[in-house]
Amino acid sequence: MFKKVLIAEDFQDTNAGIVSALSNKLNIHELQEELYCDKAFNRVKVAQANGAPFELLITDLLFKENHIDRKLTSGVDLIKAVKAIQPSIKIIVNSMEENPSKVKSLFKEQHIDGYVCKGRHSLNELTTAILEVYQNNIYLSPQINMASNQHIIELDEFDISILTELANGLSKKEIAEKFKQNNITPNSESTIDKRVSKLFDDFGAKNSTQLIAILTRDGLI
DSSP states (O other), rough: OOOOEEOOOOOOHHHHHHHHHHHHOOOSSEEEESSSSHHHHHHHHHHHTOOOOEEEEESSSOOOOSSOOOOOOBBHHHHHHHHHTTTTTTEEEEOOOOOOHHHHHHHHHHHEEEEEEETTTTTHHHHHHHHHHHTTTEEEEEOOOOOTGGGGOOOHHHHHHHHHHHHTTOHHHHHHHHHTTTTTTOOHHHHHHHHHHHHHHHHHSHHHHHHHHHHTTTTTT
């Protein structure tokens, strides 16, 4: 599990609620919170300079104006600034925004790893998102309408390798064996099964044939 996480959210009560929920549910060694984007960015810089960088940033998108002068005025500004100095950091956006096209741009242009819609069950969902992102998976809130926005999910090389073999007619067991022979990792049948199941969910497919058809239609493979 992530050992060092930074939360950027401009409502103190929301910050406290997230910290409390994650502390109770996940074994995160260090949780820090910040109300302003500039201060959150400074925390990232200091942590990196001290050789103890944050592994995950959880940020809102909207930060209300106040009397404090700001260079970074939004979550997107914060993400860009943080990615510029620490490209490998994982990022989850936790926001009220539900516009699929705007969410899509966050994945495509800002290279975020997860998106959670704030709501009645968002703390539980945020926990799920953290677990998924820790496993190097992409997480997208079920509230976002995927039907007309399939391209929100970015396929990585591992996904494409699996899908290519599925398209060639190989079973998941046969793919695992082929990956082992070619020193492609991870290569366990259970890992491949989980990845394929997640792709089924992401793209609304019921079987491998339908999944390949959807991805081919949308130009993703």
